[in-house]
Amino acid sequence: MILNRIGNKLGLAGVAGILLAIGMVMNQTATESSVFEANRRAGVQQQISAIALKAESEMRNMQLAVRGVRLARTAEVVAKGRSQFGIARDAQAKLLDTALALALEPQSKELFGNIKTKTEAYAVGADEQAKLMLKVLELNQKRIAVFDQWDAALGKSLAALASAGASNRAEIQNLLRDADGALNAVQAGGWRFFATGETDQKGKLVGKAGVSSQSLKKARDLAEDKPLQDAIGVLSPLVGQVVALTDEVIEADLLKNKISREQTIPTANAVAELLSSAVAVAQKAVTESATDVSEKMRRAGQVALGFGCAIIVMLIGSSAFSFFGIARPMTRLNGAMNEMAEGHLDVVIPGANRGDEIGDMAKTIAVIRNNAEQKARDEAEAKVRQDQALAELRKADMRKLADSFESAVGEIVETVSSASTEREASANTLTTTAERSQELATVVAAASEEASTNVQSVASATEEMSSSVNEISRQVQDSARMASEAVDQARTTNDRVSELSQAASRIGDVVELINTIAGQTNLLALNATIEAARAGEAGRGFAVVASEVKALAEQTAKATGEIGLQISGIQSATQESVNAIKEISGTIERLSEISSTIAAAVEEQGAATQEISRNVQQAAQGTVQVSSNIADVQRGASETGSASSQVLSAAQSLSGDSSRLKLEVGKFLNSVRAA
Numbered sequence: 001m002i003l004n005r006i007g008n009k010l011g012l013a014g015v016a017g018i019l020l021a022i023g024m025v026m027n028q029t030a031t032e033s034s035v036f037e038a039n040r041r042a043g044v045q046q047q048i049s050a051i052a053l054k055a056e057s058e059m060r061n062m063q064l065a066v067r068g069v070r071l072a073r074t075a076e077v078v079a080k081g082r083s084q085f086g087i088a089r090d091a092q093a094k095l096l097d098t099a100l101a102l103a104l105e106p107q108s109k110e111l112f113g114n115i116k117t118k119t120e121a122y123a124v125g126a127d128e129q130a131k132l133m134l135k136v137l138e139l140n141q142k143r144i145a146v147f148d149q150w151d152a153a154l155g156k157s158l159a160a161l162a163s164a165g166a167s168n169r170a171e172i173q174n175l176l177r178d179a180d181g182a183l184n185a186v187q188a189g190g191w192r193f194f195a196t197g198e199t200d201q202k203g204k205l206v207g208k209a210g211v212s213s214q215s216l217k218k219a220r221d222l223a224e225d226k227p228l229q230d231a232i233g234v235l236s237p238l239v240g241q242v243v244a245l246t247d248e249v250i251e252a253d254l255l256k257n258k259i260s261r262e263q264t265i266p267t268a269n270a271v272a273e274l275l276s277s278a279v280a281v282a283q284k285a286v287t288e289s290a291t292d293v294s295e296k297m298r299r300a301g302q303v304a305l306g307f308g309c310a311i312i313v314m315l316i317g318s319s320a321f322s323f324f325g326i327a328r329p330m331t332r333l334n335g336a337m338n339e340m341a342e343g344h345l346d347v348v349i350p351g352a353n354r355g356d357e358i359g360d361m362a363k364t365i366a367v368i369r370n371n372a373e374q375k376a377r378d379e380a381e382a383k384v385r386q387d388q389a390l391a392e393l394r395k396a397d398m399r400k401l402a403d404s405f406e407s408a409v410g411e412i413v414e415t416v417s418s419a420s421t422e423r424e425a426s427a428n429t430l431t432t433t434a435e436r437s438q439e440l441a442t443v444v445a446a447a448s449e450e451a452s453t454n455v456q457s458v459a460s461a462t463e464e465m466s467s468s469v470n471e472i473s474r475q476v477q478d479s480a481r482m483a484s485e486a487v488d489q490a491r492t493t494n495d496r497v498s499e500l501s502q503a504a505s506r507i508g509d510v511v512e513l514i515n516t517i518a519g520q521t522n523l524l525a526l527n528a529t530i531e532a533a534r535a536g537e538a539g540r541g542f543a544v545v546a547s548e549v550k551a552l553a554e555q556t557a558k559a560t561g562e563i564g565l566q567i568s569g570i571q572s573a574t575q576e577s578v579n580a581i582k583e584i585s586g587t588i589e590r591l592s593e594i595s596s597t598i599a600a601a602v603e604e605q606g607a608a609t610q611e612i613s614r615n616v617q618q619a620a621q622g623t624v625q626v627s628s629n630i631a632d633v634q635r636g637a638s639e640t641g642s643a644s645s646q647v648l649s650a651a652q653s654l655s656g657d658s659s660r661l662k663l664e665v666g667k668f669l670n671s672v673r674a675a
């Protein structure tokens with residue numbers, strides 16, 4: 001019957017399963033379509049929520065960048081902060097544009113539009129803060145430069161004060177120190193304002209600057225030395241510059257803080273609130289979509305459960321039929337086929353009497369078994385004959401191959417062995433030659449070095465001798481010139497001495513006049529002492545001065561007396577000097593003639609010495625060149641010896657390897673011929 005066929009039974013079961021599966025698929029498709037749409041909307045809202053969170057993170061990055069700019073102490077840090085701010089702003093702008101494009105609800109579009117507008121306002125405020133920070137840093141650099149000028153000028157003022165030697169030096173120094181301390185307080189107050197933002201620091205800074213200016217004015221008024229006054233005068237304008245720059249820095253910093261307080265911080269807070277609202281709206285939409293999806297999935301699950309139960313019942317029946325009606329007979333048939341595969345061709349084929357597809361397969365396998373038995377017998381006989389022929393052919397080929405290999409490789413081995421022996425002998429010779437060359441090069445280098453040293457010594461001695469001759473020549477020429485000048489000066493001195501005698505007479509008159517003035521000064525000092533005694537306590541200081549003047553007048557009188565005695569001695573010595581100078585003049589003229597003769601002889605000796613020095617220097621250069629070349633030869637001989645040693649080692653190794661190769665080849669050929 002038709003229903004006895006396995007294919008028909010399976011076909012009916014398959015049609016029923018297909019119909020149930022189609023119903024199940026249609027239910028699943030409808031459900032999935034609804035769920036997909038809900039999930040898509042939820043996914044969009046989830047994406048918008050994630051974008052809002054990322055935008056909030058970028059907003060924090062922008063705030064951190066602004067904070068970094070506000071705390072920056074160099075222009076490089078400000079530039080880095082502005083760069084980081086720009087990166088975060090661009091990233092947030094892309095995120096907001098994406099969110100506006102994805103937004104499905106009007107409320108979300110409005111929220112992200114407001115966020116973008118406020119973010120742009122925040123960026124404007126942040127840029128203004130960065131510009132003000134750069135201005136503050138630039139002004140601080142100028143302040144530092146002015147303080148450096150102050151320190152330098154203060155040092156010059158103190159040095160000028162020390163050089164002036166003023167009696168009020170300590171008072172002026174204290175005033176300068178006070179001015180410096182007040183200005184340092186201005187600097188410290190400025191830095192404190194930057195760190196804490198205390199607005200009352202500005203008034204304190206003005207007060208400290210006033211103290212510094214007053215101290216400088218007092219110090220300049222007390223200074224009597226003009227260089228000291230000029231040095232102190234340089235400091236006063238610097239105080240004004242410090243105050244002006246500090247005011248500019250404070251104003252810029254206050255404006256920067258005002259922008260932060262009134263613009264950037266409120267804007268950042270507003271953006272954060274808007275982003276939180278956007279996240280809340282998106283999360284609400286996601287929750288609603290998830291609820292809708294859950295309801296649709298519940299209904300689809302109930303329908304699918306019905307179809308699933310029907311399919312399970314059908315699958316259980318199909319499984320039972322497949323196991324008992326198909327799998328078990330196929331297993332027994334497969335076992336028979338495995339026995340045949342292992343060479344047991346006498347096995348009994350089960351199921352050959354069935355009327356279905358398995359019975360057909362069993363009959364076919366029985367025919368295959370019979371054919372396989374016959375084919376196996378034929379192949380066994382043919383294989384025996386083929387193996388015998390192949391064995392004979394293989395032996396002949398192996399003998400021929402061994403003969404050819406022995407002929408070719410044996411000649412190569414002999415050639416390599418002979419070449420390695422010759423190479424070893426050549427390497428020995430090269431090594432010996434290199435060692436001898438190195439020894440000779442060492443000897444020559446030592447001799448050349450000694451010759452170079454000797455020539456250098458001679459060259460140095462000749463050079464020193466040439467210099468000495470030149471110096472002697474110059475000294476002799478100077479002596480001749482000086483002798484000639486001495487003759488002229490002797491004549492001039494004779495005239496001067498005569499004038500000195502006349503001047504001594506005139507000095508005697510002046511000394512007498514000084515003696516008279518000293519007497520009058522002594523009288524005046526006595527009168528001043530009397531008047532100071534009459535003034536009592538008020539004239540004590542004047543009495544001390546009068547006493548000093550009196551003592552000075554007495555010392556002057558004594559000194560003029562001594563000067564008079566000295567002038568008398570000068571007048572008597574002057575005449576003796578005139579006679580001696582005449583004799584010296586004659587002697588100097590004779591010395592001048594002798595010096596001229598010596599100068600001519602020394603010039604000739606100098607020329608000869610220079611020629612000797614030049615020749616010795618050329619010889620020294622030649623010996624240095626020879627020494628350098630010998631060093632190169634020595635190095636080359638050393639490198640040759642190293643290379644020849646390596647060649648010798650390689651040749652010895654090659655000789656041993658060639659002998660071993662010859663032995664191994666003989667063993668290999670014996671094995672091949674025996675195979």
